Amino acid sequence: SLDSTGAQENIAGSFIINGVKCRPHSQPWQVAIIKNNRIFCGGVLVHPQWVLSAAHCHQRSYTIELGLNRLIPRQEPGSQRIxxxxxxxxxxxxxxxxxxxxxxxxxxxPVIESDSIHTINITSQCPTPGTTCVVSGWGLLADGHLPNALQCAHVPVRSAEDCRAAYPGVYNTGMLCAGSKQDGQGACKGDSGGPLVCDGVLQGIVSMGMFPCTPFMKPNLYTQVCVFFHWIQQTIRAN
Structure with missing residues (x-):
């Protein structure tokens, strides 16, 4: 459940752990992928007509909501559904x-860009360990309900060694770990496909959190966007 600051009171199985409500429209590249009228995954607007998400969020067709801060009602002024x-x-x-x-x-x-909807840059420059980044999303709460307002958490990028130790046999160079041992902030089930933003640039796509969510969990695993920079650009150009 959310207390008045938006921080999580009840940690187990909930959304962005120890996250707080994002300042409205401070993450204008954040999209919600909707399935059966519920949020299914997050995504990121990287081009006026292209959204980047996690491959495990694949569907035959998609309903994409942009410019949202709150999930209910979803017809916020300035929001778009495409x-x-x-x-x-x-x-x-x-x-x-x-x-x-x-x-x-x-x-x-293509989307019509505005203060509440616009693209984020990607780069081939990877982030340095220790950089503090922001992960955002809505996700599922323990009781199956959604937090209404978009949640944000500040998480440090971890070294490849930390990541390999946390995910032996899973980690490879196309992955990035972020999250703190101290405060347990991070992503959780329901955040797949959402953005990890470092210094205003997209550096990660949520791939894997720990579920159920517990404090002092492992860092979260992200797909490391810088490694796939050329694939992203070539795919957009070719289609």
């Missing part, structure tokens, strides 16, 4: 493994 029928998973994504867990979704029409 359908999408075309997506490209990374060719080397092989479920259930989380290697190359990346997908591009092409919106049926």
């Amino acid at each position: 359908e999408a029928n075309f997506s490209v998973r990374h060719p080397e994504f092989v479920p259930p493994a989380k290697v190359n867990d990346l997908m591009l979704i092409k919106l049926n029409k």
Whole structure:
């Protein structure tokens, strides 16, 4: 449950652990992927007509909501709902493994950018360990309900060594770990596909959190966007 500050009181099985409500529209690249009228995954607007998400969020078609702060009501002033029928998973994504867990979704029409909806830059420069980044999303609460307002958590990038130790036999160079041992902030079930933003640049896509969520959990595993920079650009150009 959320207390008045938006921080989690009840940690087990909940959404962004120890997160707080994001300042409204401070993450204008954040999108919600809707399925059966519920949020299914997060995503990130990287081009006026393309959303980046996790490959394990793949569907035949998508309803994408942009410019939202609150999930209910979803008709916020300035929000947009756009359908999408075309997506490209990374060719080397092989479920259930989380290697190359990346997908591009092409919106049926470009978004109209505004203060509450706009793209975020990607880069081939990877973040240095220790950099503090922001992960955002809505996710599921323990009781199956959604937190109404978008949640944000500040998490430090961890070294490759930390990540390998936390995920032996899973970690590879296309992955990034972030999260703190001290305060247990991080992503959880329901955040898949959402953004990890470092210094205003997209550096990670939520791939794997620990569930049930517990404090002092392992760091979260993200797909490391910088490693896939050229694939993202080539895929957008080719389609």
